[in-house]
Amino acid sequence: MRRLMLFLLLAGFVVPAQAEIVEVAGSTTVRAMMEPAADAWHQLHPDVVVTVRGGGSSAGFSSVLDGRAQIGMMSRELEPEELSLLQQAGMVQVRIGFDAVAVVVSEPLYLRGGIAALKKEEIAAIYRGDIRNWLQLDGPDRPILVIDKEKERGTRQVFAGYILDSTHGDSLPEAVVVGPNHDMKTLLQASDQAIGFLPFGETGDHLHALRVIDGGHHYVADTGSVRDGSYPLSRSLYVLHKKDAPAYVQEFVEFLCSPHGQAILRNSGYVPLQ
């Protein structure tokens, strides 16, 4: 009865539509802005549904390559072999914004422990296990809870590339290794002795970015220094797609670079292209 009624009511009015699905996968850093962007795009184009998965920048690349996703998210530069694969597979890489990685310590250390700026070398020593107590850095007498990220994470590669001089540089074995940025934040907030690193956009809310002192120069993450590349712990955010991707996929990528998309990116804590 109800079906019949619904059919009668809707038969004349509803034009059946096939929803187009855009699958996006990759960097969790980029995902932070991609999800609201996907929602906004769906609002504008109800016939297009954008699904966003994480997995990291490398997964983003490989997903597009093998066709599991139409758009890949990356928060690091392409490796040389990735670059050649990109060209072979007929893929394009589009920069949609910038991210900066900030070094973060637990709030009690920042506010009351006097840990507000660290030299690049000091941070490296902590991550290599050479410094194990905040007391060695004129902080409180607490062992340092080093929180690292999985090596394939874009944020870690940015961090390690600069601090450990190698994108895949090892940290001390006792370091607590986490995956997503959210886990890093949880531990940094739960602890009163931890150090970690987060995308610039994820700081704030009891998570304070340290000033990084390198060669006597104090680097503070802000949009200007990120965009002009002067902030050393910064990186570009990219999306990848195949050149022959359907029009609705390319339109979504164009949307990400449009003022509307860039506004979403800024609100997600990232630095827009302009």
Add this chain to the structure above:
Amino acid sequence: MPFRQMHARFSDYLGNFVVLLFLLFALLVSWLSLNQIRKYEMQSVVASLHAVNFSTADRLRQQSERMVAESASLTDNEPLHGLMLACLQADADEMTRFALRQQLASWLVAHGFSDFYIVNPDGHIAAGMRQSDQGKVVSAELSHKVTEVLHGEALLTHPLPEGRDVRMWLLTPLYDQAGKSVGVFALVLGEERHFAQVARLGRYGSTVETYLVDRQGWLLTPSRFEDELIAGGQLKPGHSSVLAVRAMQPHTDEPTFAVAHMLDAREGMNAEGYIGYRGGLVAGVWQWDRLHDAAIITEIDMGEALGSYQRTRNLLLLLLGGLLVSGGLVARSYAGYRRRLERQDNELRNLLLESTAEAIFGLDLAGRCTFANQSCLRMLGYESAGELMGRNMHLLLHHSHADGSPYDEQLCKISLSYRNKTRMHCREEVFWRRDGSSFPVEYWSHPMFDESGHVVGCVVTFLDITELRKAEEQRNRIEKQIQHTQRLESMGVLAGGIAHDFNNILSAILGNAALASRKVISDPLDAREKLEKVVQSCDRASVLCRQMLAYSGKGKFVVRQLNLSAMVEEVTHLLEVSLDKGVVIKYSLADPLPLIEADEAQMQQVVMNLVTNANEAIAGRSGVISITTGVMHADLRYLMDCYGDNPVAGRFAYVEVSDAGCGMDAATQQRIFDPFFTTKFTGRGLGMSAVLGIVRGHHGALKLYSEPGKGTTFKLLLPVCEQAESSQEAAIERVSPWQGSGLVMVVDDEETVRETAVMLLEDMGFTTLAAADGMEALELFRARGQEIRAVLMDLTMPRMGGEECFRELRRINPDVRVVLTSGYNEQDAIQTFTGKRLAGFIQKPVSPDRLRKAMHEAVGG
């Protein structure tokens, strides 16, 4: 009210009633359908709520079980368990605690926990993620739960207040190697593992939410509508609704229906609607979750629950309304179309009615006027149809006959037409105008029938035939004049013929009389012979006169009842001797035959004439003459083709004489009855004139059928007499040798007649006295009245006619006996003497026998 109008009004009422009935039926069906739709809709909504509610409960159970298992996997892990126990030791150092922290950190965040504590049985924190928490006492609520867990099983707490936030804890007891409870391993649930996260999955649509409440009704998961609660003053801005809002009906101490009944049974529902904690009407389902000691409630605003129903209802009502409106419009335009057609029809009918010169009006069964056209109004002298409508037309225009006598409506032909369902036509009546004058009309009345064949009235069409009547009268006058002229013309011919014939006869009489007078002495025998010739000539003249009278139709008839067949039989010998050789008569006489009233001699004369003519038509050749008698009914149409004097339709006895002779052409046929018209060398041409005269005199008819070369048929029709009388001999009696006596005065202006009469009377034995006219007769009567026994007087005389003289004589002597003589027949002559005691009448010429009879009767004895 006329039946047609009543019928139309009834049809209108019936139509409205049917429409109303249809409307009520449509409303009833709509109402029932909508009720049914609402019921199904709510059943469907409640089913969805149930599904969501059970799914939520299931997820919560699964999540709890998983977390307990996860926690147990830690406490069962030997190195970790050892570290935990070491932390509980009073002398535990910081590095032990840091090692535990390091080992648990990544596991915690990877499993959705945000913090951990190792709590002493006395509520002190032995270890945690923060070094600074070391030695602190947990909150009272947590401490209470810790005590509860110490000697029992792992426990998932409700959200517990922690500053401005709430925290949920998974508490697992820690046992030492001896199995003694030494503390509690407390895991802080990450927000994604709070009840709130699972309950959030139970939200859909715009108002469906699933939330958990504790036994007191406090919300254990945040409300979906915190903004609304803040706006309604039920929640402070910036605060979570968890533990801050109770599921109560706003502004009362009453819990919501769901909360009031959550402990009544394992599960419950309310689809009728109740006041939710936000104050609006909601439908909900709930169940009591014993594992979490909380009720899981899923609710939907009634507005949304019935949204689909309301849309359907609105659409249905819209459709119904649209249907009614369009139905109304269609009905209206159809009615308009009908009215237009009717108007055109009426206009056409009115045009027809008003343009015709005939007057037309309609009547209902009560005789009241239903319509009248302009011609009708004009003829009757009315201004407008309204003056006639509804009025009894019989009383108005048909109330009296032309002579003023009242006309009973029951006998009125117009009312008969609709009472007898027949068409009536009349042109003998009059209609009365408004001003009281009448006019002759010719009218037709047609009954009117309705669809089912019942009479509903009649339509009367009439014409004023005043002018027609005038024209008819004028035509009759002209016809009479023509007839008169024709008669005069005929008279001229007749007079000429008579003069000729009489001259011949008179020549014979004169010659013989002169010879007789010369020889009366010298040769009395020759004189007697001459005188006999004179008498013969007189007889011929007498026959001639009778034929003349017969022609005029005023001959003296000796009428008696006779049988035509018998009459023919009587004259057969006379007929046969007069025929030429070779001609035979074939008789076909009907017997019995109804009697007729006729003069036998004249009838014989007619038959003789016809047979003679037939014989002559055969003209010497051999042939057959058929004489047929019979009886027949002749109607007016038949009689129209006959000769005669307006015979009346009815039964006739007839005698038909037909021959196979030369026949007659049309011109001859037209003239055969003219006097003195003849086709023969001999004959005077009076035969057929006399026949027609006799036929007229007997109110009969004569049918003529003739074709040149084929023959002629004459058919004489005579009306059958209605009552058979006993055969009566009316013939002239044989003269008895009667002798009179006394003095008789003879009055006649013609001397020969007077002398003859004197001679005859004296021969009878009377003495006579002669007078030449009335004056002279009066003088003689005055002188010798006493002696005069009777007076024989001519009717037509100079100076004083017989009539005046008779009056004077009667004045002198009322008992005077006067016998009248006249050339006219008796009826014409004596009609002015009716009742005046005329003693007798003798038609001229006076024969001795008739004179003797008349005198005998006059003087008696």
